[in-house]
Amino acid sequence: MAQGQNLNADQLFEKINAAKDSKSLLKKHLTPEIFAATKDKVSKFKGTLADCIRSGCMNPDSGVGIYASDPDAYTTFAAVLDPVIKDYHNVTELNHPKPDFGDTSKLDFGDLDPSGDMIVSTRVRVGRSHASYGFPPVLTLEDRVEMEKNTVKCLAKLTGDLKGEYCPLTGMTKEKQAELTADHFLFNDSDRFLREAGGYNDWPTGRGIYFATNKKFLVWVNEEDHLRFISMQMGGNLGEVYTRLVKAIKELETSGLEFAKKDNLGYLTFCPSNLGTTLRASVHIKIPKLAADPEFKKFCDGLHIQARGIHGEHTESVGGVYDISNKRRLGLTEIEAVQEMRRGVEAVIKREKELSGK
Template identity: 35%
Template sequence: MPFSNTHNKFKLNFKSEEEYPDLSKHNNHMAKVLTPDLYKKLRDKETPSGFTLDDVIQTGVDNPGHPFIMTVGCVAGDEESYTVFKDLFDPIIQDRHGGYKPTDKHKTDLNHENLKVGSQPAAGPGRGQRGGRDRHGEGETGRGEAERALNSLTGEFKGKYYPLKGMTEQEQQQLIDDHFLPLTPWPLAASHSRHNDNKSFLVWVNEEDHLRVISMEKGGNMKEVFRRFCVGLQKIEEIFKKAGHPFMWNEHLGYVLTCPSNLGTGLRGGVHVKLPHLSKHAKFEEILTRLRLQKRGTGGVDTAAVGSVFDISNADRLGSSEVEQVQLVVDGVKLMVEMEKKLEKGQSIDDMIPAQK
């Protein structure tokens, strides 16, 4: 179903300067890039499905930004958004992804054998589907195709599908308690491993992107978590390819997702680790930056650490492969655990401060 762009046609009756949003108090990449001239240049353009500039920037206009995190402030409604509105997206992508240029090419590597193990991240990327759309234009047809595809998974990936509208309150609360369903849930599908009770492989449908694939487990078997993710993701992609809806991917952007921050791999490999001493060290933030890692609370991006337990994950998405990004997490967490042990003994870690990765 195409986007309804009737509102945009009407707005073109007004002058560009009358419609240009007030971004003076905004802290996001969109607000840094968008100018009155650029707005005027792009405001009458739309993708084949009807996605417009105002649709692209609406989230960044409505949400001025996070006080501590530089948010993106725009979304792509479909694959063509990144081409039609490239004058806006290209500088945002370059700013958000450390100088990634419009001519750069992304690397993809889903061979889990290439990972050198050492810790326990849980991989959770998003995926967009060609022939459908990201969440902003998905609708019932695309969701039905996703449901049928996921229900055809077999072996260790076979599981139960939970339609949001059909879940009982008890089922919904259990999924929230298991960290499988966001507090403000979108329709989802959860495909659980049949070999254990840990629900170690699941898929959300229409959460932020068309699909979000998650592999996770307790303990330190990083190799198994990443193997399950890679194999499961490739099986899902194969099913969608046969149905004529391959994942959106190109040489420049890698996997194409709704938010420019997730372009490339769309992967966040996170480890929950307790760092009571290191987290109080004056150079904790610098160490994370040098290791190309980021921290958040175990409850999500806007949560604080509880009991000095942090969710440590890769900061990069674009320009390096899945294996390379998870490897940074594995190696970085290992180093930080070693630092924590030294600090616990009252020893200095000055000689362990890493060079910039």
């Protein structure tokens, strides 16, 4: 149960103001003036400022500290969300371009590591939200069940190598749990920031996992976002992974799913850290020499890529293997984001080989 669930906006604002050591973007940008101008506003989905700031006020050690209560929150509470978004994404203007996935039949990249010596696996994922539903803080149990039902109906229309099986978390057998855990597919309710934001309300009702028969395409339903589409496979064939994801998105858009978007922000999700393309393309790659270089972070920053441990942000490398991904998601198109990641990974491979004397 979220500890701050019964606190109103004024009480929450008092808490974050009292947290002198907080370095969150919420603390930085929610000024008394902005708070006074937004605290009594209500979105089209009945979301409030308290719904948006609860997690960051109860967890002053948050990095961002604010969530969107629903798609309309990005308009209703723009006075605080816009500066947070600009700060997090390092942009001066919010003018995200229209979606452009490129022509996947004419991609100029394929396998980034044909030798198979360095790249362990490749993954591309996006977040999506149903346009007609709010985000976790405002959803009812009935909303979650209905949203899951509508999603599963559309997933059942996927064809070819995207065709697969949906496994709801409710009533899942121990055998299926073990299988999905072994495949690293299963998500859980252990994040305290999400819990305080209402992300685990009614857990596990309305949640589940869809995976293609070949396990190279996966959908998380009502984990943090309404939907997470993930394309992945072993090795370094980014072309195949990206093409599969684009095919899935297009099939689902024509099957009856309408995704929440805003003209200047692109696709909308629960957390303002994941807007625009919402696309994260990554490889798990063996780079022990480069990772040991004191200039490693600076090298990555110069290429607009991010390096982290294979178990996610703030985790350590295992055996010299790092997760390398595109850093920018807002202000560029999908194909530009993937190309930026591709060029970054190619530069990482080249530098690792130089340091290894190859």
